[in-house]
Structures are given as structure tokens and as C-alpha cells.
Amino acid sequence: MSRAALLVLADGRFPAGGHAHSGGAEPAVAAGRIKDAATLERFCRGRLHTAGLVAAALAAAAAAGCDPLLLDDAADARTPVPALRQVARRLGRQMMRAARATWPDPALDALAAARPRGAHQPVVLGLAARSAGLAPLDAAYAVAYESISGPATATVRLLSLDPFDATAVLAHLAADVDLVARQAAAAAERVATEGIDALPAASAPLLDITAQAHAAWPVRLFAS
Amino acid sequence: MHLDHKDTFPERYTYSAAAPVRPDGTRRALRIGLGGPVGTGKTATVAALCRALRDELSIAVVTNDIYTREDAEFLLREAVLPPERISAVETGACPHTAIRDDISANLEAVEDLEAAVGAEGNGPLDLVLVESGGDNLTATFSKGLVDAQIFVIDVAGGDDIPRKGGPGVTSADLLVINKTDLAPYVGVDLEGMARDAKAQRGELPVAFTALKAENGVRPVADWVRARLAEWTVGPA
């Protein structure tokens, strides 16, 4: 296993479309729920332990070799609002493009053929991690980290927040990322014996509601 | 695990501009990027090109707005092309990232347009124009996204822009200096601009345009026709 492959996959500059998405930070900033580093940290902690955990577990399960189409259905079931399902599939398609160019693998080709409009992004990322020779825990780490680095980067652009403060927020949350990644990998491991329902289904209703509303904003900086 | 791959650059999977051939073996549409600062006339150039060329070529447009779908909506309102030939990409406050560092959303938009127009039974596209969201003088298109790029500046931005250079001015395949009709009002010396552009660009072409005038886009349209002629005969 190459640990460096994880750095490539988790790099914010990995060209898979993430830069155009705020992970719910744009509506939270507009509503005044994120207004400084402290509130950004609260937002990120909440997202990490809900949407982040669910996504990390899906990725870990895909990296562990679970059927990606079953996982894709499980992701749909865990994503109640259409706007976020659409975003997850669009980002999944972009991740697929980057992954097939980076770590070519027949398993990626098969999923791309079965879901030409895109599978859910964490499922594709998990499969990409597998193609890169990474472990389920690595995939969980990449997704858990992405669930907070996305909103933090977006908030720097939206609020002109001091980038050092935003990065310190990510550092404060490192132990939480460790915890969530381990929970996610453990759940993925149980899928073999308990089936897909072993995966967590934590939800963040406010993220869902604001994402759906944001999709209809006539003027916005981020796609989600 | 699949760690040992002989093909290091499997472009056939990505259909980026590095792969000029469609899966069925035919040559895909020529992709031309239009970049340059906000307000210089990129959307106006796209609209005028569509009007000038749509009777002879099958065209589609991708816009990259900074926010909203302003440019796409302008093109729709002006009815320069039917709506299924216009697609808007959202760029997350970083228009240059979407055309250079992470081109995945733009590639998807281009491919979806190719598929949508093909599905209508209108045959394949000849030309896809990709307009950037308007950025600074350093923003350029990735070669993975477009085959050629046009950089649009205007005389109202001041006659020192060609002298200042930057990657768009110095290396774009065509430099368009637009709004020459405004030169007398802003006290700009067009000959000086031409000299400075020549000094920066050597043999690379420069077109002066006044898009508000009848047929004002002509030099750009002629350049596009010439690129397309080269593209069509190019090695598959």
C-alpha cells in the first residue's frame, strides 16, 4: 500500500470538481450561522459527524469491495433531498473521470458503464481508493476530511475569513476526523456479516433543507 | 488491486482535448476557449460568432459564470442558438480554476452537449465555444479542455494592457482587441496597441473588432473558419 496515494486522493487540488461546492457553507453564511472561525468550527463538527460519517462509511465499504451498485442505492436512501442526490452524482461523475485517468481499473470502468450519469461521489471515491491500493480506512479518512475542508475553503472565499484561522479550525477537528474515519471503517467491516444496513444513516436536516433551498437561488457563488 | 498499468496516459477514458477522436472513430468538434477580463466583450463575441457561423456549422456554447447563469441567459434571450445547445457551468468563485486547474465540470458540459445534439439527429457538432467567467490577465485555458484559445481585451481597459502582457495576451492563439469604436472617446492609440501586441506576440495573430458595427466579428469568424479547416484535415 502506498500512503502517498492517499495524499494524492485527499489533495484539495485533486481535479474532481470539489472547488465549485461549499458543502452547505454558502447558505449557512447567508443565514448568519457561519460568521467567524468559531461558528465555522461548529458547522464543520456537525457536518463531519452526520453527512461526513455517512459518506465516509460508504467510501470505506466501496474500498473494502462491497458491491458499488448496492452502495449507490444505500447512498440514495441516506440522501433525502433531490438537490443533494443530484450534487452527489454530478461530483461522482467528475471523480470517476479523474480516477479513471489517475488509477485506471476495470472496476471503475464497470461502475461508469452502469451509472453513466454518475454514482454517488463517496462510492466512486472509495472505489478509486481501492484502485489506488488504499485501505478502507484511508478512503474513510479522505471523505471525512473532505467533508470539513470543503466548507472551510468556501468560507475563506465567502467571508474573507483569515485563511490561517480556517486552517486552524481543520486542525482543531483532527481528533474528530480520526474518530469518524474509524467509526466509518468499522461500520464498513460489519457489512460483510450484517449487510448494507450496518452502514450509518446519521442525518443533518438543516443541511438538507438549506441545500434544497440553495439550489433554487438565482444568484450564488457555489454550485452547492 | 491494479497497480501495474502499462498505459500511463489513458486519455481514451477521459476524452479530454488530448483525444481528438470520438469513441466511434470520427473526429470530435473543435473546442475554442474565450478568455479575458470581465466586460471586454467575450459574450458579445460568442453571440456574434454564433450568428455569423450557425448557418454553415453545428455549434454549441458552454458558459462559465462567476455567479448565476447571466451569460447563458443572455445568449438564450438573444436566441443565438436553441437552448439545448447552451450549457452553464458553475465555478465556485474561482472561474480560472474551472478552465485550467480542474476542468472536469467543463469537460462534462462539452460531452453532454455533444450527446444531446447528436441525440436530436442533427449529426455531430462542428464547434464548441467555451466562454470563461472573466478573470484577470493570467487566466488561460487548459490544453485538456480546448484546442485553441481566444483572449479578448478592449480599448476601454486602457492602451497599456498589450504592453503589460501576461499569459493570455502573449500566448493566446488569437488576441482580440474589442470596442475600437470607443477609441476616440477614451483617447486610446490603436496603432500603439498594435505595436505593443506585436512585440509581445511575435507572429501570433491580433484582431481589432467593433462588435456593435455590422459584421464587426468578421476577423474572428474568419480565424475560426481557418482553425476549423485545419482541424478537419488534421491527423486523426
Ligand SMILES: Nc1nc2c(ncn2[C@@H]2O[C@H](COP(=O)(O)OP(=O)(O)O)[C@@H](O)[C@H]2O)c(=O)[nH]1
Ligand atoms: N461600444 C462597444 N460596446 C461593446 C462592444 N462589444 C461589447 N460591448 C458591450 O460591452 C459590454 C460587456 O460585453 P460582454 O460581452 O458582456 O463582456 P464579457 O464580460 O467579456 O462577456 C456589453 O454591454 C456589450 O454590449 C463593442 O465593440 N463596442
Ligand SMILES: [Mg+2]
Ligand atoms: Mg461574459
